[in-house]
Amino acid sequence: MTRPFGGLRPFSIKTKLGTLVVVSVFITTGLLMVAMETETELRFITVFSVIATLLITQFVAHSLTAPLDEMNAVARAVSHGDYTRRARGADRRDELGDVATTINRMADDLEAQDQQRKELVANVSHELRTPIAALRAVLENVVDGVSAADPETMRTALKQTERLGRLVETLLDLSRLDNGVVPLKARRFEVWPYLSGVLKEANMVASARAGIASGSGSHTRTDVHLHLDVTPPELTAHADAERLHQVVANLIDNAVKHSPPHGRVTVRARRGPYPESLDLEVLDEGPGIPESEWHRVFERFNRGSHAGAPAQGPGSDGGTGLGLAIARWAVDLHGGHIGVAESPRGCRIQVTLPGLPEV
Secondary structure, rough: OOOOHHHHOOHHHHHHHHHHHHHHHHHHHHHHHHHHHOOOOHHHHOOOOHHHHHHHHHHHHHHHHHHHHHHHHHHHHHOOOOOOOOOOOOOOEEEEEEEEHHHHHHHHHHHHHHHHHHHHHHHHHHHHHHHHHHHHHHHHHHHOOOOOOOOOHHHHHHHHHHHHHHHHHHHHHHHHHOOOOEEEEEOOEEEHHHHHHHHHHHHHHHHHHHHHHHHHHOOOOOOOEEEEEEEEOOOEEEOHHHHHHHHHHHHHHHHHHHOOOOOOOEEEEEEEEOEEEEEEEEEEEOOOOOHHHHHOOOOOOOOOHHHHHHOOOOOOOOOOOOOHHHHHHHHHHHOOEEEEEOOOOOOOOEEEEOHHHHH
């Protein structure tokens, strides 16, 4: 939009200073004309002119410096870790209003990052506590002679170690996400055998977790049926297989957690609109997600269950709240799209990968 007065805003600081100069000139000129008409001495006119100009200048200066002092105080508070302070005057229609808006936005971002950091520490501490406690209990029993170091006991310790490894790998993925240092190694592959392998691995992981969970008194899901639907069977796609594995595995894991007992999770793949592009869907039969919550599904540390309701079936835990955030990151790395879609039952997550880059 074109601004009037040669690019100046009507209420900008430049406009106010220009108005101050014009008003001062008019006051001085008016007083001089009065002096000439009334034969008043020039020294009195000069004194009156100076006083009037100083009063107007003081008024304008106060309107400019007072907000700056407050913004300085807010910026100093934010620099010392107080992210609750906000600068007033964001509704001003001048440069100071822009500065106040920027400071408030900065404070909002820093407050959100600080909250995420605290949540990360809390979530990671919670996730580390369980496998470390279980591993310590196993090793203490072996050292104290309560149980023998037989293969079954060592297998239990190994499973807890693997759980710690998975958590560390998730944190490394998060670090790569923040630093943007992950290269995309896209290649052409056949979709059916690839996704079939991902589903088989998911079943194997679930069985392994069930073994260790049964020994520790907790639960995991082995009652959910995974179904693969690829059309046409010879479908091919062009993507980074490792990153796509993260997407599908995390979506399956999330769908299984929120499925009802003996539910069904379907992974559906279709050809996209572009060469070697791919449309993926992961559907479950759980409680679903209300539309008002769709925008929060892929946020970091969002550990809520579908629809904000408790997860169905045994073994449903919140996890670290990073799985779906990492899935979105991997899809964004491809230049694709991931989101929640309408579904008559349960939850339906759609993934679109663009395929071969345009030449």
